Amino acid sequence: MTMPSLKVRILIVVCVVLVLSQKWWLPLGNTLLNLVLLSSRWRQASVESWISKDRDDFDVTFASYPVNQTTAGSGYQDVIPPILHHIHLGPHEPRAEWLGARDECIKYHPNWTAYIWDDDAAEKLVKDEFPHLNDMWHNYRYPVERVDALRYMVLQTFGGVVLDFDLACKRSLGPLRRFEFVAPAAHPTGFSIGFMMASQGNEFVRDLVNNLAPYNHVWFYLPYVAVMFSTGCHYASTIFTLQQNRTSLRILGGITGSPRLHMLNGFVNTPLFRHLGSSSWHNFDAAFINWIGHLRRGSILVTLSFVVSLTLTVYYLTCLRRRRRCAAKRNRSLGDKFDSDSGISCIKDA
Numbered sequence: 001m002t003m004p005s006l007k008v009r010i011l012i013v014v015c016v017v018l019v020l021s022q023k024w025w026l027p028l029g030n031t032l033l034n035l036v037l038l039s040s041r042w043r044q045a046s047v048e049s050w051i052s053k054d055r056d057d058f059d060v061t062f063a064s065y066p067v068n069q070t071t072a073g074s075g076y077q078d079v080i081p082p083i084l085h086h087i088h089l090g091p092h093e094p095r096a097e098w099l100g101a102r103d104e105c106i107k108y109h110p111n112w113t114a115y116i117w118d119d120d121a122a123e124k125l126v127k128d129e130f131p132h133l134n135d136m137w138h139n140y141r142y143p144v145e146r147v148d149a150l151r152y153m154v155l156q157t158f159g160g161v162v163l164d165f166d167l168a169c170k171r172s173l174g175p176l177r178r179f180e181f182v183a184p185a186a187h188p189t190g191f192s193i194g195f196m197m198a199s200q201g202n203e204f205v206r207d208l209v210n211n212l213a214p215y216n217h218v219w220f221y222l223p224y225v226a227v228m229f230s231t232g233c234h235y236a237s238t239i240f241t242l243q244q245n246r247t248s249l250r251i252l253g254g255i256t257g258s259p260r261l262h263m264l265n266g267f268v269n270t271p272l273f274r275h276l277g278s279s280s281w282h283n284f285d286a287a288f289i290n291w292i293g294h295l296r297r298g299s300i301l302v303t304l305s306f307v308v309s310l311t312l313t314v315y316y317l318t319c320l321r322r323r324r325r326c327a328a329k330r331n332r333s334l335g336d337k338f339d340s341d342s343g344i345s346c347i348k349d350a
Helices: 006-020 022-036 038-046 096-107 119-129 131-138 143-158 173-180 203-210 221-231 231-243 287-292 297-330
Strands: 081-087 113-117 160-163 167-171 181-184 194-197 249-254 273-275
Touching: 022 038, 022 249, 038 231, 081 096, 081 131, 096 167, 113 119, 113 143, 119 131, 119 287, 131 143, 143 160, 143 194, 143 203, 143 221, 143 297, 203 231, 221 231
Parallel strands: 081 113, 081 160, 181 249
Antiparallel strands: 160 194, 167 273, 181 194
16 A cells, blocks of 8 residues: 655644644634734624714714713713723823823713723722733733723623724713713724713623633734734723624714714814824834725734735745755765755755
8 A cells, every 4th residue: 555645644733733723723713814804894793883964863962062061962861870990000190181182081970980990990890890801801902902801891891982092172071971982983994992971781792791701812923913813992892893783882983074073083072082193002014004004904904914914924834844955965975956846946056
């Protein structure tokens, strides 16, 4: 009986290893696929969630509502608790302009409870309410991941409004309290987590918390990608597209002629906020990833990059194996100058 060739044996071993290890790589591959496909899934998944005059009888310009309206208004129930959450982790005090922005928000929300989640309060919440995530939360590679994860934990536990410190309120958020979950649209796809409103124990927010562990990977070893894919806007928007029921979820977008009305990109003024545009955690790869997203072909490019990287790796390993075979033949016979099997020149040492 003829023995199979080396290439066939290697292929058999690879197939066996893939089958035996599918419990590990199949969920990871599915998770990555969900993240990569966000740009193509978002439009269809969110089409029924955009707040509009026709569907919700809501004025997204907020011109119809008093600036100090702290409730949902006549005829509507206040589903979201009157709580403002700000998160600041780390040894340094919040910047003066951040505290000023927070004061602006408190001014427009009298009689609301206002929290600042510092390290001590955050650690207690995670330890008491989410002990199964405690180790992961403390071991996040990047500090902003702890901040992002805490947003979801705080909203699940208490409900209310989570605001970035660099958002200065221009009016009350009360009219939005009729909805169970609200977040502003992001550019070019998904929604921003710098401002979120949710009811206490919200099912979608609970899903955001429950999926933190499966999505906790240092994706591609790029800081911006790792944060966005594990806890950030891209992660949250991906979980949004995977919801079976999105009827209670709302995205705050724009209007005809002003599609970016509520987007919080950079130094902007929206009907609700003056954004100081910090984004201090962004790393060297942020511009590149944003460029990919703006092309609206992000999923294709990311997939292509992955395939190219895999191809180059396989090619490098193949060349390395051939060179070793060539060196072995050279050692066996100094007269051989060419390996006819591999096609690689084996020049004798001088």
